[in-house]
Amino acid sequence: MTTVALKPATMAQALTRALRDAMAADPSVHVMGEDVGTLGGVFRVTDGLAKEFGEDRCTDTPLAEAGILGTAVGMAMYGLRPVVEMQFDAFAYPAFEQLISHVARMRNRTRGAMPLPLTIRVPYGGGIGGVEHHSDSSEAYYMATPGLHVVTPATVADAYGLLRASIASDDPVVFLEPKRLYWSKDSWNPDEPQSVEPIGRAVVRRPGRSATLITYGPSVPVCLEAAEAARAEGWDLEVVDLRSLVPFDDETVAASVRRTGRAVVVHESGGYGGPGGEIAARVSERCFHHLEAPVLRVAGFDIPYPPPMLERHHLPGVDRILDAVARLQWEAGN
Amino acid sequence: MTVMEQRGAYRPTPPPAWQPRTDPAPLLPDALPHRVLGTEAAAQVDPDLLRRLYTELVRGRRYNTQATALTKQGRLAVYPSSTGQEACEVAAALVLEERDWLFPSYRDTLAAVARGLDPVQALTLLRGDWHTGYDPREHRIAPLCTPLATQLPHAVGLAHAARLKGDDVVALALVGDGGTSEGDFHEALNFAAVWQAPVVFLVQNNGFAISVPLDKQTAAPSLAHKAVGYGMPGRLVDGNDAAAVHEVLSDAVRHARAGGGPTLVEAVTYRIEAHTNADDATRYRGDSEVETWRAHDPIVLLEQELTERGLLDEEGIQAAREAAETMAADLRARMNQDPVLDPMDLFAHVYAEPTPQLREQEAQLRAELAAEAEPDSAAGSESEGRGR
Ligand SMILES: Cc1ncc(C[n+]2csc(CCOP(=O)(O)OP(=O)(O)O)c2C)c(N)n1
Numbered sequence: 088m089t090t091v092a093l094k095p096a097t098m099a100q101a102l103t104r105a106l107r108d109a110m111a112a113d114p115s116v117h118v119m120g121e122d123v124g125t126l127g128g129v130f131r132v133t134d135g136l137a138k139e140f141g142e143d144r145c146t147d148t149p150l151a152e153a154g155i156l157g158t159a160v161g162m163a164m165y166g167l168r169p170v171v172e173m174q175f176d177a178f179a180y181p182a183f184e185q186l187i188s189h190v191a192r193m194r195n196r197t198r199g200a201m202p203l204p205l206t207i208r209v210p211y212g213g214g215i216g217g218v219e220h221h222s223d224s225s226e227a228y229y230m231a232t233p234g235l236h237v238v239t240p241a242t243v244a245d246a247y248g249l250l251r252a253s254i255a256s257d258d259p260v261v262f263l264e265p266k267r268l269y270w271s272k273d274s275w276n277p278d279e280p281q282s283v284e285p286i287g288r289a290v291v292r293r294p295g296r297s298a299t300l301i302t303y304g305p306s307v308p309v310c311l312e313a314a315e316a317a318r319a320e321g322w323d324l325e326v327v328d329l330r331s332l333v334p335f336d337d338e339t340v341a342a343s344v345r346r347t348g349r350a351v352v353v354h355e356s357g358g359y360g361g362p363g364g365e366i367a368a369r370v371s372e373r374c375f376h377h378l379e380a381p382v383l384r385v386a387g388f389d390i391p392y393p394p395p396m397l398e399r400h401h402l403p404g405v406d407r408i409l410d411a412v413a414r415l416q417w418e419a420g421n
Numbered sequence: 422m423t424v425m426e427q428r429g430a431y432r433p434t435p436p437p438a439w440q441p442r443t444d445p446a447p448l449l450p451d452a453l454p455h456r457v458l459g460t461e462a463a464a465q466v467d468p469d470l471l472r473r474l475y476t477e478l479v480r481g482r483r484y485n486t487q488a489t490a491l492t493k494q495g496r497l498a499v500y501p502s503s504t505g506q507e508a509c510e511v512a513a514a515l516v517l518e519e520r521d522w523l524f525p526s527y528r529d530t531l532a533a534v535a536r537g538l539d540p541v542q543a544l545t546l547l548r549g550d551w552h553t554g555y556d557p558r559e560h561r562i563a564p565l566c567t568p569l570a571t572q573l574p575h576a577v578g579l580a581h582a583a584r585l586k587g588d589d590v591v592a593l594a595l596v597g598d599g600g601t602s603e604g605d606f607h608e609a610l611n612f613a614a615v616w617q618a619p620v621v622f623l624v625q626n627n628g629f630a631i632s633v634p635l636d637k638q639t640a641a642p643s644l645a646h647k648a649v650g651y652g653m654p655g656r657l658v659d660g661n662d663a664a665a666v667h668e669v670l671s672d673a674v675r676h677a678r679a680g681g682g683p684t685l686v687e688a689v690t691y692r693i694e695a696h697t698n699a700d701d702a703t704r705y706r707g708d709s710e711v712e713t714w715r716a717h718d719p720i721v722l723l724e725q726e727l728t729e730r731g732l733l734d735e736e737g738i739q740a741a742r743e744a745a746e747t748m749a750a751d752l753r754a755r756m757n758q759d760p761v762l763d764p765m766d767l768f769a770h771v772y773a774e775p776t777p778q779l780r781e782q783e784a785q786l787r788a789e790l791a792a793e794a795e796p797d798s799a800a801g802s803e804s805e806g807r808g809r
Pocket of ligand 1: 528567568569596597598599600601627629630631692696
């Protein structure tokens, strides 16, 4: 095994690096969106790309999300690999018609003759004190649309690996970037960035025996923190980071729940009609005889995303997760 | 200092950095739709082109009536006829080079056929067999697009990509008058103009969006006027004058290919049939209006021009009709065969690699199909399953 020099890096830096490496490796990769050129994106994820690759490869588009995605469809039809940036989660909605009516089904309606290799980067989720329309978690909409892959990294290394995998994918990928993790640092080797496993594999972030926390994106660090805190209560929690919501890694999730017998799904988007309902149902269907308690959900409230001063009450935090874990002791004697 | 403290008369000045960018006049369309047939300009048009347009119009009309007849026989789920609009459909197909791309809307089956697509393949979507029915890359015809105006940004993106790659490819995108109210129409025009993309937009203004007339769709002086605000030329043309549509579109395609950027063309035409075979047009328009337009029929206009100038005789007319009948007979014969469908295709093209979830569903359908094929043994295994 080679030892590599690990340095602290941010998720945003890893994403920039992934874009740069993808553009350098393949001249058909084009980055486009609002303010992605000179400014480098409002989160600076596309920083330097226009300078290095020219404005034809990293393009400031007019301000129109349907137009951005719609023209990207045409570019992909001609053989390019567009990587589209939607500036914020709630500003991707004007592009939904293009996404759902065209991006997601072009392969299907052309019987495989015209796949669309398109990556749609969407900074999503709350916790950054953003004003209205800057904190939505829209993953359930994407998950409900056949033909799209939906992925979301929680670590610096995954941000790099998953973005490279998404750009390399011959199918459209909605790449959800947890914006409150943009500046989170962890150890990473920027000199030798590694690609990850193919899209669709979950990973056990922390092994444990008492119960499984099933989570993804911005809630992964929260769940890891909850798992640390739970040790004091005598609970040894396993944390599964899904990484990919579509396809869904039933195997890793079910194997974990069969080991632990208990599960809580944690995410910040609303619970009703949210991803947690689907995940809980899948777990129940596969692990019914192993379950010691119903699968619980800790989700955001079923409300429009709250104003910044109230968002801490909405976001699933350590205490709410621990409360749910406590409720998993369904029958006394645990 | 406030305004009140300023000495002298208040004289409004333009904002400091503001300059009008260009004189919009060259972008404005003519006041009246451009015409060629029946005018002196017609003499300049290549007689072979006129004859070719004529043959294609006659074939196109026959195609429309044949496809409509197929809906009555239950062979097509629906058919939005372009009868009356054939000049636009045919010209759109003929002005393009092989390397160019056509972006049709759901009404433009005929444009695809005139471009050379097999008539049966062109009807696959409407037959209910499979969505697109052909390989778009092979024919350089995008899938017939049902959500209105959403194909327009695709055309812009494709044309832009081609130019980035150094190919002198032009995209021609078709849209109806109703479609010009959609956001995608405006976004596409704006992108095209900003990027100077080699794309031509052809609006077939046939008077109605299902039942809604143009005056309830827009307050603009004409749809071609919409071009000016985006910074591209707008052209207005008689959509039933095949020579005029061909000329205006050829100019626009040439302009785009030479790097001049996009053009918006509005063709003024009329939908003679109802919106589709399922629509009742008598609810929103009177017979007399339809009759006025019948007198301005694209085939009649061209036939007059050609016969008056001695370019077409009874024999020529007969030959065009016979060619059209041959096409129709072949279409009928092939459409009367039941298509053979494989239900497993449902899962074949959702992703490059089916997700594990789709593999499970695929297995389920395969088992269901096996059970259907062998009812007895299937019943046995099912009860066995229940017994466990
Ligand atoms: C986005 C969208 N909204 C509504 C419809 C339903 N629809 C189908 S055709 C049509 C009218 C279109 O009129 P126009 O653009 O003038 O085209 P024409 O039918 O006259 O060719 C409508 C409303 C649709 N296909 N797409």
